[in-house]
Amino acid sequence: MTLNDVLRRLRYAFDFNDSQTIEVCACADHTVSREQVCAWLKQEDAEGFQPLSDRDLALFLTGLINARRGRRDGPAAEPETRLTNNMILMKLRIALNLQSEDLHALLASTGLQFSNHELTALFRRPDHKHYRQCEDQLLRHFLKGLQLRLRAAAEPEPESVNPQVWGR
Numbered sequence: 001m002t003l004n005d006v007l008r009r010l011r012y013a014f015d016f017n018d019s020q021t022i023e024v025c026a027c028a029d030h031t032v033s034r035e036q037v038c039a040w041l042k043q044e045d046a047e048g049f050q051p052l053s054d055r056d057l058a059l060f061l062t063g064l065i066n067a068r069r070g071r072r073d074g075p076a077a078e079p080e081t082r083l084t085n086n087m088i089l090m091k092l093r094i095a096l097n098l099q100s101e102d103l104h105a106l107l108a109s110t111g112l113q114f115s116n117h118e119l120t121a122l123f124r125r126p127d128h129k130h131y132r133q134c135e136d137q138l139l140r141h142f143l144k145g146l147q148l149r150l151r152a153a154a155e156p157e158p159e160s161v162n163p164q165v166w167g168r
Helices: 003-014 018-026 034-041 054-069 085-096 100-108 116-121 136-154
Strands: none
Touching (some): 003 034, 003 136, 018 034, 054 085, 085 136, 100 116, 100 136
16 A cells, blocks of 8 residues: 555545645644645556655654644654555554544444454554554555445435425
């Protein structure tokens, strides 16, 4: 899964437009232009496509954390120069303040069942003996569950149908 795919899926899940994407980056003190954002969102075979760097996605995710939870006191940490799926998952968990139950629910909504041990292994240090690498498929399922949750919350409830209005 490419970093551009991750950005596209997050942008769709949160329903961000170009300006909002730029604002999220600005929350991490990172300036990007509308042209950069558009180039990142293009398909790989489209003219003008620009691959998203690990640092740029790390800054976007940090901006998302800052926008949703507020900035931490003290100096800002240096953005990661190499992102793994585990790091992406961790940053999204922090940004959305997700607990284990929330993660289980997100994954279950896509048909994926995880035990508590399997889930906590994703958030351990890489040198821990029970560390588990987050595969692309798992990250896809997580982002799909996130999309289902956030897009469903944004959709207005359908009005109940009054049978008298539609005839007998």
